[in-house]
Amino acid sequence: MKKLYIKTFGCQMNENDSEKVYLLLKDEYELTENPLEADLILINTCSVREKPEHKLYSEIGRFKELKKKKPKLIIGAMGCVAQQEGEKLLERFPYLDLVLGTQGFYRIREALEEIAKKGKPAVYTELKEDFKIPLILSNEKSSKRHRVKAYINIMQGCDNFCTYCIVPYVRGREISRPPEEILKEAEELVKKEGVKEITLLGQNVNSYGKKEKDYPDFADLLERLSQIDGLLRIRFTTSHPKDLSEKLMKVIAENPKVCKHIHLPLQAGSNRILKKMNRKYTREEYLEKVERLRELCPEIAITSDIIVGFPGETEEDFLETIDMLERVRFHEVFSFKYSDRPYAVARNFENKVPEEIKEERLKKVHEVQARITKEIYNSYVNKEVEVLVEGISEKDPTKLTGRTTTNVVVNFKSPRLDLEGALVKVVITEAGKHSLKGEYKETLVL
Ligand code: SAH
Ligand code: SF4
Ligand code: F3S
Numbered sequence: 001m002k003k004l005y006i007k008t009f010g011c012q013m014n015e016n017d018s019e020k021v022y023l024l025l026k027d028e029y030e031l032t033e034n035p036l037e038a039d040l041i042l043i044n045t046c047s048v049r050e051k052p053e054h055k056l057y058s059e060i061g062r063f064k065e066l067k068k069k070k071p072k073l074i075i076g077a078m079g080c081v082a083q084q085e086g087e088k089l090l091e092r093f094p095y096l097d098l099v100l101g102t103q104g105f106y107r108i109r110e111a112l113e114e115i116a117k118k119g120k121p122a123v124y125t126e127l128k129e130d131f132k133i134p135l136i137l138s139n140e141k142s143s144k145r146h147r148v149k150a151y152i153n154i155m156q157g158c159d160n161f162c163t164y165c166i167v168p169y170v171r172g173r174e175i176s177r178p179p180e181e182i183l184k185e186a187e188e189l190v191k192k193e194g195v196k197e198i199t200l201l202g203q204n205v206n207s208y209g210k211k212e213k214d215y216p217d218f219a220d221l222l223e224r225l226s227q228i229d230g231l232l233r234i235r236f237t238t239s240h241p242k243d244l245s246e247k248l249m250k251v252i253a254e255n256p257k258v259c260k261h262i263h264l265p266l267q268a269g270s271n272r273i274l275k276k277m278n279r280k281y282t283r284e285e286y287l288e289k290v291e292r293l294r295e296l297c298p299e300i301a302i303t304s305d306i307i308v309g310f311p312g313e314t315e316e317d318f319l320e321t322i323d324m325l326e327r328v329r330f331h332e333v334f335s336f337k338y339s340d341r342p343y344a345v346a347r348n349f350e351n352k353v354p355e356e357i358k359e360e361r362l363k364k365v366h367e368v369q370a371r372i373t374k375e376i377y378n379s380y381v382n383k384e385v386e387v388l389v390e391g392i393s394e395k396d397p398t399k400l401t402g403r404t405t406t407n408v409v410v411n412f413k414s415p416r417l418d419l420e421g422a423l424v425k426v427v428i429t430e431a432g433k434h435s436l437k438g439e440y441k442e443t444l445v446l
Contacts, residue, residue, distance in 0.1 A: 004029035005038035009055055010046025012237065013171075013201050014079055016151040017105060018044045021078070023136050024108055036066065040074045040112075042098075045081035047166055050339040056081045060093050067095045074098065074115065078105045083170040084342060086125040101125035102156075102171050106134050127172045131156070135181045137188050148390050148421050149197045150189045154182050154221070158203035160240065162267070163278045163349070164310060166341040167203055176202075176209050179216055183224060190230045196421050197233040197388055198225070205236045206243035219248040226257040232423055232445060233388055233405070237263045242280045244289050253297035260297060261407040264290075265305035266328070269321035273310050276349070283324060290328055301331040301406035306365055309338045309358030311349035318361050325368050331376055331406065335365045370433070377408070377431035384441060385410065387426045389419045400440070414440035422446045 004025060008018045021042065022031060035041055043059050046052040056077060067073050076098025077089055083101035090096055097115055100108060104124030111122040133156055138145075158167050159174040182200075189195040200221075202208060209215030216224065218236075225234055234257050241264055252258050268274050271282045293300055306321060325333065337358040340347040387402040393411045394401070400419060401411050412426045423445040430437040 001030045002028055002039040003032040003037055004040045004042070005032050005035040006042045006044060007035075007059060008044040009052050010044070010048065010079060012151055012199065013153065013203075014044050014046060016153050016201055017079065017102075018042075019151070020136050021105055021108055023138055024106070035063065038073065040076070042076045042078055045077055045079040047080040047084050047170060047341070049336060049341070053081050053084075057092075060089075060096065064093075064095060074112070076100060076111075078108075080166070080170040083125055083127065084166065087123050090121055090123070097121050099123040099125060101127060103127055103131045106136075129173050131172065131175060133175075133177050135185065137185065138192060146194045146421075147189075148195065148388065149199065150193070150195045151199050151201050152182060152185050152189070153177070153202070154200045154205060155202035155208055159207075160204060160280075161278060161345075163276065163346040164307060164338060164341065164344055166344050169343040171203065174204065174207065174211065176212050176215055179209075179221055179224065182221065183228075186225055186228055186231065190228055194421060196231065196423075197235065198231060200225075200234065200236040202236075203238060204240040204243065206239050206245065206248060217245075217247070219245065219251045222248075222251050222255060222258055226255050231257065233257055233259050235259045235261065235407070239264050241266070241286050241289060244293075246292070249289075249293050249296050252293075252300065259407065260299050260405045261301045261303070261331075262293070263303045263305075266321075266324060267305060267307050268310060268313070268317070269324035270313070270317035273313055273317050276312060276346070277307075277310060283320065286324075287327065299406065301408070302328065303332045303407070304328070304330045304334070306333055306335040307338050308335060308361035308365060309353035311338070311346055311353065312351040313338075313353055313361075318364075322364065322368055325365070325372065329372050329376065330369065331408065332373055333365065333369045335362055335369070337362055374431070374433065377433075377436060380404075380408070380428045380436055381431055383428055384425055385428060385436075385438070386444060387412070387424055387438075389422050389424060391420045392417060404436075409435035410438050411435055412438040412440055416440075419443070419446075 006018045008015050045056040063075055074097045078100040082099045089099050107124050114122045155176040157172040157174045161168050206218050208218040385404045387410045389400050389402040393399040399411045400414050424443050425441040426438040427441050428436050428438045
């Protein structure tokens with residue numbers, strides 16, 4: 001067996017793509033954690049902000065010497081930066097053998113054959129409007145693996161064109177996968193690999209099936225998946241606030257397998273900025289949806305993404321973002337400094353915010369949110385929660401770790417440590433900054 005080393009940057013979509021690449025290659029390659037012993041090195045890249053893009057460049061740079069010593073080594077870049085830069089990457093890194101875009105990576109075997117035959121780099125960066133994600137199921141070999149959690153990609157691309165964002169350009173148009181394939185993939189994961197929790201992935205899962213004739217909508221897809229025996233939990237990400245329907249809210253509230261958590265990126269609190277971002281909702285509409293969601297499902301945890309320093313964002317606009325944090329009280333917030341991206345139209349907007357101000361605003365978001373998260377986490381203390389056990393805690397091997405339905409990490413003491421994949425009841429004893437501590441109470445599903 002040859003050895004494959006994959007380094008993945010970026011979102012869960014990318015993690016899932018790396019997994020698929022492994023499945024495509026597993027007859028010939030086994031995974032290694034050590035790039036020095038690899039025959040094939042793949043770097044799966046993200047270009048959503050400038051920082052992750054640069055990680056690719058330093059990562060490829062790292063392997064230059066290795067390639068000199070091992071000329072047969074194949075080095076490839078895949079994912080969003082590969083899509084964005086295409087052949088240009090070969091100019092910058094002449095020792096690169098493979099450039100596989102966000103659709104091209106499914107053809108990795110063909111690309112490897114091409115390299116072997118022609119002895120020169122292969123570049124697959126076509127982005128088709130009618131691309132069909134191939135169905136790649138794990139077979140015998142991977143079925144020996146046991147996993148508690150897995151991802152399923154239910155759609156690709158994005159049609160929203162938020163003005164700051166590169167994703168629609170590097171991931172192409174929004175296309176949903178056929179429901180039968182999604183169900184088949186889910187059933188296999190549950191049956192063959194013992195998966196208990198599935199996270200459905202898409203840039204905007206709420207618009208699943210909208211463009212395709214005869215497809216169920218996202219709420220119906222959730223209902224269908226929840227009928228799979230042995231599957232205990234379903235999560236999904238990301239939801240766009242404009243497409244969050246009453247029907248979906250009801251399914252979240254009423255279906256016991258659907259986790260009580262929604263990632264609902266707000267991005268900014270000022271209507272003026274939201275408009276310039278092309279987000280297609282106002283702060284009032286966002287608040288209304290949150291209120292309705294909580295009316296239907298009081299225990300729901302809402303998390304969010306925030307961008308600070310979008311072009312033209314004044315102090316007043318920014319304070320409206322802070323005001324939204326206080327009003328909504330998210331469980332957790334991922335916040336980013338705005339950065340110019342290729343293709344994204346906001347790069348041509350005027351009144352760019354200076355770096356120091358972005359830095360200050362980011363700090364302020366962190367401060368305010370840290371307090372709110374702490375208050376929310378404290379409110380779990382002395383309560384009983386259901387935790388899906390993911391395994392032994394990495395930090396403390398005498399404890400188990402898992403998550404609540406609201407997606408909060410819980411590390412807890414337990415008389416038994418062999419509970420991976422079980423759903424257990426835990427009493428929360430202490431709240432930390434990023435997780436909760438607790439004690440095992442009873443097993444609900446083994
Ligand atoms: N499709 C998802 C998110 C995709 S990108 C959604 O719509 O929510 C993940 C996050 O990165 C975004 O929510 C946004 O907060 C952030 N982001 C995207 N482009 C950015 C940019 N140019 N600068 C800073 N943050 C950005
Ligand atoms: Fe980017 Fe907006 Fe699409 Fe999300 S919805 S991927 S932020 S364009
Ligand atoms: Fe990054 Fe591409 Fe995901 S840009 S966030 S890896 S869709």
